[in-house]
Amino acid sequence: MAFLLQADAQTNPRQAAGRLKSHKQKVSTNLMVKEPLFVTEQPRERALLVGIERGAVDWPLEESLAELERLVDTDGAEVVGSVSQRLTSPNPRTFIGKGKVAEVAAAARALEANLVVFDDELTPTQQANLEKEVPGVKIIDRTALILDIFALHATSREGRLQVRLAQSQYLLPRLRGMWSHLAANRMGGGVGSRFGEGESQLEVDRRMVRKRIGSIRAELAKVRDERAGQRKARLASSLFRVALAGYTNAGKSSLLNALTGADVLAYDKLFATLDSTTRRLVLPEGREMTLTDTVGFIQKLPTTLVEAFKSTLDEISQADLILHVVDSSAQQRDAQTHAVRDVLEQIGAHEVPQILVFNKCDLLDEQQRELLTSRFPQCLSVSALTGEGIDGLLGRIEQAMNATSTLLNILVPFAEGHLVQLAHERCAIVSERFTEGGTALQLQVPPALVSRFQPYKI
Ligand SMILES: Nc1nc2c(ncn2[C@@H]2O[C@H](COP(=O)(O)OP(=O)(O)OP(=O)(O)O)[C@@H](O)[C@H]2O)c(=O)[nH]1
Ligand SMILES: [Mg+2]
Incomplete structure (x- = not known):
């Protein structure tokens, strides 16, 4: 039963x-x-979506709402309808116009929706006004929805702390004096009525949230110290660091798995990955590198999240090479690519060399493939699913490694055999000869190792 x-x-x-x-x-x-x-x-919550049509070429309203629906679905609710309005800019009082607010209230009643989700971030004032005018229904915005999904998917201590930090920062300006009605009741006069009890309660709430933000930051700093230690160890090992970055659901985790045999969670939901995972990878020539999977991006990515996830995003900005993974089959492929470039710029990663990797090419037909290569002659088409194009990708990574290395001719005495081993693990060997004086090598040396081999230069 x-x-x-x-x-x-x-x-x-x-x-x-x-x-x-x-x-x-x-x-x-x-x-x-x-x-x-x-x-x-x-029972799944029933959500009504609300968006405004601004005439944007990049993200037409239907596409933006379709993405919002995927977000709602990822968060476990069910979309029962949508309401939209053509506006050049949002209404400062209620985001949508007065008449539209009434329409939303009526639609929510008719569809028995218990949740209304706005496709943009609402200001605290807009949210408060909407809650008054569409009573009995939870009003949330895109940012709150994304924060909720992050909270749902956060598993590591750092991930959870980062999400709590972003949530608290989002909450702070939105706190309202929950006890202000008590003050209003006493407005008849008398002792205490002049204090504005509601306001002071609001102050207490704000202080509490600020305090919480402070303690989360302190805890995060501790966790980050540990991580910085790990990153330093990786830096010291001077391995070439490659980061996977891209729109959520583009297939970054699947590519990490395909390239390294890792077993990272990859599934058809948005923001499946929040914590970065790093794996070592031996390239066909024998050189080693690290590959890091990271959190996905999305259009209108909440700024609180970018700030809170700074240390995770540092994995991208401090990499030697970024593989910008694009879902080549996505309807909004180009708009997604632009959105990712914007975030990369925002996090200071735009100067790191990049390779554009068009994933999921197995989903394209011949004509679509031709169109893609004619538009992006340098692009790489791969499929994490079928393995197509993976060898080509590894070759391109090797080329990128060579581009940052220095060509050296060295003679290593036989007594220094460990240096020859290091050369094989970290450098591209152009030639190797055994001579009376030791091993003569011509090799491509990554920047961090040049000083180690310089003394043996011939
Ligand atoms: N057909 C096809 N599907 C793929 C390919 N690569 C990934 N997928 C599917 O796309 C979905 C998302 O893949 P993930 O690897 O989780 O994507 P991600 O970029 O890590 O996503 P987030 O971590 O959520 O940002 C999964 O259902 C994968 O099975 C591919 O090359 N071809
Ligand atoms: Mg992932």
Whole structure:
């Protein structure tokens, strides 16, 4: 019975919820029952989407709302409808116009929505006004939704702390005096009525959140010290660092898995990856490098998240090479690519050399493939799924490594055999000869190792 009801809740949550309610009413009269008889899943929340059509070429409203729907779905709610308005800029009071607000309230009632999601970040004032004018429904914006998904997917201590920091920063300007009605009740006069109790409560709330932000920052600093130690160790090992960056769901984790045999979670949800993962990789020529998978980007990425995830994003800005992974089959492929470039610039990673990698090429037909290569002659088409193009990608990484290295001719005495081993692991060997005086090598040396080999130059 329990199982049946649970399955039912998944297929038809509202009906199941209704049945559960009547059952609950029944059991509440039965004093023998102390524990609920069964646990069912919460019915999915019903969301109404709201967006404005600004006439943007990059992100037409339908595409932006389709993405918002995926975000809502990732967060576990169900989209039941959408309302849109053509506006050049948002209304400062309620984001959409007055008449549209009434339309949203009516649609929410008709569709039995308990959640209204705006496709942009609302100002604290807009949110407060909307809550008043669309009563009984939760009003959230795109930023809150993304923060919620991050909270859902955060697994590591650092990830969770970063999300809590971003959430608290988002919350701070949105706090409202929850007890202000008490002050209003006493406005008849008398002792205490002049203090504005609601305001002071708001101050208390703000102080509490600020304090929380302070303690999260302190805890994060500790975690980051540990991570900085790991990163330093990686730097000291002077391995060439390659970072995977790109739009969420482009296939970064799948590529890490395909290239290194790692087993990182890759699935068809937005923001599956929050924590970066680094793996070593031996290139066909024998040189080693590290490859780091990172959090995905999205258009209108909340700035609080960019700030809070700074140390994770440093993995990208401090890399020697970025593989910008693009979902070549995405409807909004070009707009996604631009959005990623914007974030890379925002985090100071735009000067790191980049290779544009068009992933999921298995989903393209012949004509689409030709179009892609004619538009981007230098681009690399790969498929993390089928392995197509992976060898070409490795070759391009080797070329990029060579571009940053110095060509040296050295003679290493036999007694210094460990240097020859180091050369094989970290450098591209152009030629190798054994002579009476030791091993003669011509090699491409990465910047960090030049000083180690310089003394043996011939
Ligand atoms: N057909 C096809 N699907 C792919 C390919 N690469 C990845 N996918 C699928 O795309 C979805 C997203 O892949 P992920 O590797 O999780 O993408 P990601 O960029 O790491 O996404 P986030 O971590 O959420 O930012 C998964 O369902 C993958 O199976 C590919 O080359 N071809
Ligand atoms: Mg991922």
